[in-house]
Amino acid sequence: MQKNLLETQHVSVQYGGVNALDDVSVVIGEGEIVALMGPNGAGKSTVIKSMFGLAPIASGEVLLHGEPYVPIPHNIVHKSVSYVPQGRRVFTHLSVEENLEIGGYIVKDKSLVKDRIAAAYDLFPDLKAKRDKYSGTLSGGQQQMLAIARGLMTDPKVLLLDEPSLGLAPKIVKEVFELVSKINEERHTAILIVEHNLQSLLPIAHRAYVLDHGKVIIEGDAQKVASGDILERIFMGTYKPTH
């Protein structure tokens, strides 16, 4: 039976009295790619932030390996969970290699950090050529690769990816999703992806959740979710909830 690695259980998040998430339960199981979809403002990024201790949970809880866990951002990374935030957000005043070193900040064995940097260069050859360049000088696609590579430096069991295709050219988006799939297959890393680009995401996802107005509207097998017209209706704003 597949083990649940990280989940939110009936989580509600409020910002200034406004519900950003309402009773949301999302599960990431061992080795799977989970898609989190929905229109702007649906609360997709807030789900990830609540798992990482970056959003104020009003009710509900986060479970790690099935046990209740109060997430604190600088601690959860010790529990083999990594987060690549939206907008790339590399450390622009550090070089590519320094970004990777900082990605391995919590790794005590520094020879392991070196090995992982070498592995990151194998996975992202473009970064190797620019290892001494300031990351602020990289292209958008390279910065996204670096952000993902930085997230892999702790060799996480769960990787949370927030809008990895945002602002990237279609060719680069394709490369990013191929890499995500490769990371999942080769490293068995469970991946939760928040994404707008359904065309790229759904073919590689195992399961999917669709959010609207802070609630989970549908969940299940990614291909089944993709086959109906509900996604189109949600994105077009014509979906009417029955409850």
Added chain:
Amino acid sequence: MDFVVQLTINSIIAGSIYTLMALGFNLTYGATKFFNLAHGVMATIAGYTVFYFSSQPLYISIPAGIFAAGLVGYVLDRTIYSPLRKRKASNMVLLVASLGVFTALESLIALKFSSQHQSLPEIFASVPTFNLFGGSFTAIHLLIVASAAVCALGLHALLKYTLFGKAINAVSDDEEVSKIVGINTNRLMGQVFFVGSAIAGVAGILVGFDTVIIPIMGMPLLLKGIIAAIIGGLGSLWGGVLGAFLLGFVENFGIWHISGEWKDVIAFGLLILFLIFRPQGILKKS
């Protein structure tokens, strides 16, 4: 000609003191993004700690002074600034809090040691004076310049070649992502305050050895450090150094034909010019 040499020497000495103040100020500003006005009183604390331990050998009292400044900076962060940051206080609130800390600590020092100036023990049995191309300077001046160079290069090495330094740069860049990669940013900021305050302590002790110590010595040092940091580029280590020496030279050569009382007018005039025409400072891109 001799006068020009002497002015140059004076400028370098002043630039070195301002460098020491700007280094620590820029370090804490880079990590926390607020104007820590209490930075000035760290110089006073270090000077008075050396004075307090006057009966002890200098190899004890000087490190004690530097450590005391660092420790007070660390404790202030843990007890005042860190709780304020956790409550998401604005930078203006933090600035006002630091001004309160500055005033309170300065008053406490005056209460304990009187508001009169005091002399630190002699650092050299007889202060040697050197002559260079017609200009003169003392061994303490040499120590000031050497200390500024050692602190600047040491801080550069810390930031560039250690994981601790890279983590400081990361926090300066993006605090939230720094947390995401596992950096305990609150603890790191406490450590940054320790280092920054200790460097300000070095400045206070050296000024004390060169002249005297007085409870109100922190404000002029702070202001010159801030001017140097702003004109060099806030948060930039080498920008601060450049700003400090530019300020030292402009201040000293500016009063060539006029009274020394114009020094502050020139210093703040330079600051205003930079704020209008190059607010990002010398080394920061616009």
